[in-house]
Amino acid sequence: MTQLQRRRIPDAAVARLPVYLQILNNLHATNVVRFSSDELAALAGVNAAKVRKDLSYLGSYGTRGVGYEVTYLIHQIRRELGLMREWNVVVVGAGNLGCALAKFGGFAPRGFPVVGIVDNDPKKIGQLTGALKVSDVRNLQKLVRDLEVTIGAITTSTSAAQSAADALIEAGIASILNFAPIVLAIPSSVSVRNVDLGVELQILSYYEQMRIEQTDSKNQQESNAVPV
Amino acid sequence: MTQLQRRRIPDAAVARLPVYLQILNNLHATNVVRFSSDELAALAGVNAAKVRKDLSYLGSYGTRGVGYEVTYLIHQIRRELGLMREWNVVVVGAGNLGCALAKFGGFAPRGFPVVGIVDNDPKKIGQLTGALKVSDVRNLQKLVRDLEVTIGAITTSTSAAQSAADALIEAGIASILNFAPIVLAIPSSVSVRNVDLGVELQILSYYEQMRIEQTDSKNQQESNAVPV
DNA sequence: AGGGCTTCGTGCAGAATTTCACAAAGTTAA
DNA sequence: TTAACTTTGTGAAATTCTGCACGAAGCCCT
Numbered sequence: 223m224t225q226l227q228r229r230r231i232p233d234a235a236v237a238r239l240p241v242y243l244q245i246l247n248n249l250h251a252t253n254v255v256r257f258s259s260d261e262l263a264a265l266a267g268v269n270a271a272k273v274r275k276d277l278s279y280l281g282s283y284g285t286r287g288v289g290y291e292v293t294y295l296i297h298q299i300r301r302e303l304g305l306m307r308e309w310n311v312v313v314v315g316a317g318n319l320g321c322a323l324a325k326f327g328g329f330a331p332r333g334f335p336v337v338g339i340v341d342n343d344p345k346k347i348g349q350l351t352g353a354l355k356v357s358d359v360r361n362l363q364k365l366v367r368d369l370e371v372t373i374g375a376i377t378t379s380t381s382a383a384q385s386a387a388d389a390l391i392e393a394g395i396a397s398i399l400n401f402a403p404i405v406l407a408i409p410s411s412v413s414v415r416n417v418d419l420g421v422e423l424q425i426l427s428y429y430e431q432m433r434i435e436q437t438d439s440k441n442q443q444e445s446n447a448v449p450v
Numbered sequence: 451m452t453q454l455q456r457r458r459i460p461d462a463a464v465a466r467l468p469v470y471l472q473i474l475n476n477l478h479a480t481n482v483v484r485f486s487s488d489e490l491a492a493l494a495g496v497n498a499a500k501v502r503k504d505l506s507y508l509g510s511y512g513t514r515g516v517g518y519e520v521t522y523l524i525h526q527i528r529r530e531l532g533l534m535r536e537w538n539v540v541v542v543g544a545g546n547l548g549c550a551l552a553k554f555g556g557f558a559p560r561g562f563p564v565v566g567i568v569d570n571d572p573k574k575i576g577q578l579t580g581a582l583k584v585s586d587v588r589n590l591q592k593l594v595r596d597l598e599v600t601i602g603a604i605t606t607s608t609s610a611a612q613s614a615a616d617a618l619i620e621a622g623i624a625s626i627l628n629f630a631p632i633v634l635a636i637p638s639s640v641s642v643r644n645v646d647l648g649v650e651l652q653i654l655s656y657y658e659q660m661r662i663e664q665t666d667s668k669n670q671q672e673s674n675a676v677p678v
Numbered sequence: 679a680g681g682g683c684t685t686c687g688t689g690c691a692g693a694a695t696t697t698c699a700c701a702a703a704g705t706t707a708a
Numbered sequence: 709t710t711a712a713c714t715t716t717g718t719g720a721a722a723t724t725c726t727g728c729a730c731g732a733a734g735c736c737c738t
Binding site for chain 1: 468469472473493495556560561601624625632633635643645646647648653654655658661
């Protein structure tokens, strides 16, 4: 059988493409027309060879001796990441974070309009958050189908997060952005990205402590040194 | 020279330890006393061998044939991650997100109290956000020294984020949690964790599109199949 | 036209990470 | 005590990711 399936981009490269895109959008806004892998590498804080390899997964869109064209590359990255269309988002959990996401207008212009928000609390159902009315979570399937939702954001309490995930998957969603500090049990056919500030802070804590210990042991060493 | 320096834990393992810790805290709350690497692996959604190897970086704290003790492991992970003490956080940027972080009480109990918030907008300086008064960013150095701040969270606009980072580093901060969608230019001695929902959504978008294309090509194949 | 210069694309080696597989070490039960 | 069973800890293989190094290809200047 002929290799019809799409060229697969390594996960690590996929995670960097949005960062490149962000930088290229900035370059474009400042009227930069062309860039070299060296320049993008410096801006992205990575190795130039890595930039070239990452971009080469999209195809050979550079010109040797010249570099890459900003607008053309933006187009290619957007195509590859699936950003030529909009992906509708539904928020599950109308708490502080959920409502903030629903009101925040920053995602629609970037291609991810929040088109619905649901909750299971009768007191919240029917209330307005920005332009959206909170729906009953039991209507999730219908809402997903009617509004062609493809991404679900879980902003419930930790205890409700797993059933929120179950409901989303039941409704046909295969992409989940999870804000609850819990590892969701989901089939491998579903993608999840976790956003957990506690985890991020704890990772920082580890390296911070590491630095402190190194400094301490150096000082220790110095004060132990026998003066000649 | 004797190997005084701390056993170094691989970055990938460091990033998983907070997740294990979260799960173990839950187990502890439900009165679970012991667990096996298989059980934790299932809960964390990873391979059991990986769990054992990750935990082995802390030392040999399991018992063969039995498993690990929840409370003891919690203690060891906390020690290793540097969670035996508090790490004070300062928020730079008193916008929606910055104020939300300052008001949100969820970090203090987990060892990361937000002890200050600064901005450069005279209209915001002096205002109250929760229990904190917004300080002038020019007082950052003093604030960091007086309140023993070790972590800075950047919640400014994108355009102000780099100077916020510069100010934090100038003030002696070496751990930054960055919410602005920009790659910060910082010396290698400083740790940064980026939290960018746009990036997360775009990664989801890639895999979502991938799935759709695969389904499409399968349907294509089926309809092309010659019936016998 | 041709030499010099720049920058891409990529093979390859090395590093990091993941996974397998199994001996070691413990428990349980008769 | 011994045999059967469980589960850890860890070498080693497999996989993924990174970074170097260099040929290929284009531009510019004379």
